[in-house]
Amino acid sequence: MELSKSVRQFLLETGDIARFMGRFFHQLIKPRNEYAEFFRQCYVIGYNSLALVGLTGFIMGLVLTLQLRPSLLRYGVESQLPAMVGIAIVREIGPVITALIFAGKIGSSIGAEIGSMKVTEQIDAMEVSGTNPFKYLVVTRVLAATFMLPVLVLLSDAISLYGSWLGINIKGVTSFDLFFSQVFNNLAFGDVLPAFIKTFFFGFAVGIIGCYKGYYSNKGTEGVGRSANSAVVVSSVLVFIIDLVVVQITDLMGLN
Amino acid sequence: MKNNSVNNLKLGIFVASGLLFLIILLYMIGKNRNLFGATFVLRTRFDNTYGLMPGNNVRFSGIQVGTVKRINIISDTVIEVEMIIDEKMLKYIHKNAVTEIGTDGLVGSKIVNISPSREPAPLVRENDILIRGKQVDTQEMLRTLSKTNSTIAFVADELKTTAIHINHSRALWRVLDDSILPDNLRRSASNIRLATAKAYDMVNDLDQIVNSVKNGKGSLGSLLVDSTFSEKLNEAVVKINNLGDSANELAAMLNMTARDVKKEINSGKGTLNYLLKDSSSVMKLQSTLTNIEKGTEAFNQNMEALKHNFLFRGYFRKQEKKMARDSTKANLSRTP
Structure with missing residues (x-):
């Protein structure tokens, strides 16, 4: 009975999120777009996350290189290290790690912000004053998250590759030119494009979950905390689920 | 508002730098895939592509010049590989360039190598089919290596047996351990050296003799070289020939005589016939001969008696002395 209740709860929430997404798309095509708020959110969500994402990306590139090096050295293919690290970062590590950091930082902040607005009834007040709160709060944030995460991932990839080059130069000597050409010679469109496209879905998932959790936050400060927390958890899980689906689709399309 | 614009x-x-990286990324990949810039298509045919895939690199003398565009199966033994080549390479690749499928490194991805040929040929044009060269297949290499290995193992085994045989051979070790043998060998060697020196001298002498014979010195030389000697020899031969003729005549005469005798014998005439055929005359002859024998015996006795007779004894003694003197004279003249 307990199980069926939780299953029912899960299905209910899934349906609610689907409806919320439908509402988002409905509101998206309605006129009167809040451009100023969209750019402000882009700045807050994208630019302000760069330092964190850049740091994690740099460390990931460096650590991945140092971790892979002994194994490759054992097989005598140390020269393939740039190619391997490049493909790993561009295809998987860059998008997923950045999306997880993004979910932790932006998902929680959106959930908490909108949740606290809901709790303090600012959303109701906004509606009374004639502003469309969904359009102003949700659409701008979800769009900003959708479009900023790919940019963050690209920059994170670049910083990761730089970190990887430094990592190679800790133990050996490789010129940046050689590293650069080795990385790009081994990359194909099939590596870059699916990875780039899936980051839009990651960003959208993080934005929409954060907004949903905040928009339907329970009353009280406890509800705000819970909505922020569950926004992070659900969006992180969703990132992995989307990753799984995307890898299946790219496999079917023969891009792997 | 100012804060907002900042x-x-x-x-x-932020966005521009992100997009710039994306553009660089895509451009670099596109450049490697020859999506930008002018290109042309070359074809080549193989019977086996060894896992070559579209997008694999094409190298001309080791330089990256393009990528594999498509792989088409023409028939079960002919596979056509379509390659996109940078147009700048159009003025370097000749029609007789040779293609082969290689590996990037030992275990890397497959590549198509185009190697120039030494013979002159016109430059390639779009859609030309290049000839394929001999394939260097890792499988083939390993197969050969395994064959070589087994041969080496066999040889090593045989060597091992030989070494064991050598190690267990007492005679060989005795020879090796013998301390006198080297001295003997050295002595033999010096003997051989002396012998060869002598042989050399001998050959020299022979050479001299041959030389002098050639120059007509000595009897052999004159025999071979002197013309007067040969004339004399010729005369002698002619004389011998004449002698032979006379002998022939003599033989003919003898023959005639013998024929006469034979005729006489057969006809029962003549002295010889009488001698041969008449048995009474034979008896007479025999008694005559016995009489003569008796007569000579009696005569011998008479002579012996005469020797001892005082009248003749002096003569006989004189005769003996003269004989002794003659013999001593002859001895003296023989030893100067």
Whole structure:
């Protein structure tokens, strides 16, 4: 009975999120777009996350290189290290790690912000004053998250590759030119494009979950905390689920 | 409002740098795949592509010049590989260039190598089919290596047996351990050296003799070289020939005589016939001969008696002395 209740709860929430997404798309095509708020959110969500994402990306590139090096050295293919690290970062590590950091930082902040607005009834007040709160709060944030995460991932990839080059130069000597050409010679469109496209879905998932959790936050400060927390958890899980689906689709399309 | 524009500027830089990286990424990949810039298509045919895939690199003398565009199966033994080549290479690749499928490194991805040929030929044009060269297949290499290995193992085994045989051979070790043998060998060697020196001298002498014979010195030389000697020899031969003729005549005469005798014998006439055929005359002859024998015996006795007779004894003694003197004279003259 307990199980069926939780299953029912899960299905209910899934349906609610689907409806919320439908509402988002409905509101998206309605006129009167809040451009100023969209750019402000882009700045807050994208630019302000760069330092964190850049740091994690740099460390990931460096650590991945140092971790892979002994194994490759054992097989005598140390020269393939740039190619391997490049493909790993561009295809998987860059998008997923950045999306997880993004979910932790932006998902929680959106959930908490909108949740606290809901709790303090600012959303109701906004509606009374004639502003469309969904359009102003949700659409701008979800769009900003959708479009900023790919940019963050690209920059994170670049910083990761730089970190990887430094990592190679800790133990050996490789010129940046050689590293650069080795990385790009081994990359194909099939590596870059699916990875780039899936980051839009990651960003959208993080934005929409954060907004949903905040928009339907329970009353009280406890509800705000819970909505922020569950926004992070659900969006992180969703990132992995989307990753799984995307890898299946790219496999079917023969891009792997 | 001022703060807002600064934020927008930062956002602009952020987004622009992200997109710039994306563009660089895509451009670099596209450049490697020859999507930008002018290209042309070359074809080549193989019977086995060894896992070559579209997108694999094409190298001309080791330089990256393009990629594999498509792989078409023409028949079960002919596979056509379509390659996109940078148009700048059009003036370097000749029609008789040779293609082969190689590996990037020992275990890397497959590549198509185009190697120039030494013979002159016109430059390639779009859609030309290049000839394929001999394939260097890792499988083939390993197979050969395994064959070589087994041969080496066999040889090593045989060597081992030989070494064991050598190690267990007492005679060989005795020879090796013998301390006198080297001295003997050295002595033999010096003997051989002396012998060869003598042989050399001998050959020299022979050479001299041959030389002098050639120059007509000595009897052999004159025999071979002197013309007067040969004339004399010729005369002698002619004389011998004449002698032979006379002998022939003599033989003919003898023959005639013998024929006469034979005729006489057969006809029962003549002295010889009488001698041969008449048995009474034979008896007479025999008694005559016995009489003569008796007569000579009696005569011998008479002579012996005469020797001892005082009248003749002096003569006989004189005769003996003369004989002794003659013999001593002859001895003296023989030893000067």
